[in-house]
Amino acid sequence: MHPTGEQIDLVAGTTRAVVTGVGAGLRALAIDGQPRTESFEVDTTPPMGAGGVLVPWPNRIAGAAYTWRGRRYSLEVTEAARGHAIHGLLRRRPWEIVDRAEDRVVLAADVDPAWGWPGPLHVETTYTCGPDGLTVAHALTNTGTDDVPAGVGTHPYLRAGDADPATCTVTVAADRVVDTDDLMIPTGVRPVTPAEDLRGGRRVGDLALDTCFGAAPGPDGVLGTVTAPDGRATALWGDASFRWVMVFTPDDLAGRGRAVAVEPMTCPADAANSGTDLHVVAPGETWTMRWGITSRDAT
Template identity: 80%
Template sequence: MHPTGEQFDLVSGPTRAVVTEVGAGLRALDVDGRARVETFDVSEAPPMGAGGVLVPWPNRIAGGAFSWRGREYHLEVTEAARGNAIHGLLRRRPWTVVERAEDSVRLAADVDAASGWPGPLHVETTYTVSPTGLAVTHALTNTGDGDVPAGVGTHPYVRAGDAAPADCTLTVAADRVVDTDEHMIPTGVRAVTPDEDLREGRRVGDLALDTCFGADPGADGTLGVLTAPDGRATALWGDASFRWVMVFTPDDLGGRGRAVAVEPMTCPADAANSGTDLHVVAPGETWTVRWGIRDAEPAGAGPSGEAR
């Protein structure tokens, strides 16, 4: 058995993706044979969260503790160095196949009350490839009888083909930045300074970021674009629920060298305590969010991952 379980190959024209059973993660995506995300070998565990689905919260919860509707909740501290619960509950669990086609797969997993989260959520994640990229839908259904808080994030490391990420230019549609303490827990949100502003693009090799930004995307929902020196580009988009984006530029991604993660999130770190953009799912309600990755070269490509 591979560390990430069964592998699901999706194909549509020149686009190929590989989705994993464990964590419902994105292990590979290429268009015309050019990588759009960092991949890893099937014999490996995902390095530094690569491709993970972060539910029912993205990023961190301070001390793994929070209160909801007057009750205290305690989660496993999974980031021991900083004393936080990080990246949700489902990225290391096997998911179940609900529906499978040549160009898509829908996987499901459940968050139960025994996990330390307030109430049950049934989560379904659908990956669909098209000739121009990938679209991902997350649907969270409250199967209990009380309100349940929730957030969604993902952890793709983007690539622009075979260009070294350090030599590429990163553009991020964000006008605010989140300040944090030594535990990476937010202390405030403010406007970006000129040195922090990525809206005009910066060379990845000149960046050292593990930083959350407040998103300010355009009409097509583009959150970030990675552009190779020859002009080839990969864009990451999200729907209106993705109001935050984490940018992480590790010097070495599991022996692969410099990398850049552009992580769409519906809420910032520690939203379970601050309440910032924390979504409340009512009993019987399904909350659906969408994001994706597309080749940024074709003119008029929109948030569906298909050319308009």
């Protein structure tokens, strides 16, 4: 068995995706014959969180501990270098395929309170290929008897075809930036400065970012776009639940050089402690959200 479990191929027109049974992650996406996300080999684990579904929190929880409704909870330390818990509880666990078609798959997994979360959550993630791109939906249902906090994020690295990401321009619809301490935990939110503002686009090779921004998308919901010098472009959109977007530009992703992640998130890092945009799911309630990736190639 591969490290990411079963490989689920989806196709609709010129849109093709590969979804993984472990983590319900996005391993590959192509539109119009052009790669739109960074992929990774089937016999490897996802590099630097590539394609992951981050639930019941995205990013970091400081010191792998938090307090909810007066009770202190501890989590497994999964970012050893900083001592934090990172990217939720389900990205390395097997998900069950509950529905499947040529262009669509629904995967499900459960957050177990024994892992350090205040209550159970049943999580379903649906990938749907369409002629214009990929749509991803998440549904979190509280199957317990008490309120449960939650946040959701994903970790796609965008590509504009085969163009070197370092030569591409990244544009992000965001007007605020999160300041962090030396351990990458938020210390405050403020308006972007002209040097930080990505709304006009910046060359990826000129950036060194592991930075959370407050989203300010237009009516089309586009959070970020990566555009090649020849006009090929890949856009990531999200619904109103995605109020934050992480931009990460590692120097080297699995030996392939510079990459750029544009990560939609419902809350910023350490929301379990700060409460910032931490969603509360009532017993029996289902919280839903959608995001997706489309082609914006120049014609």
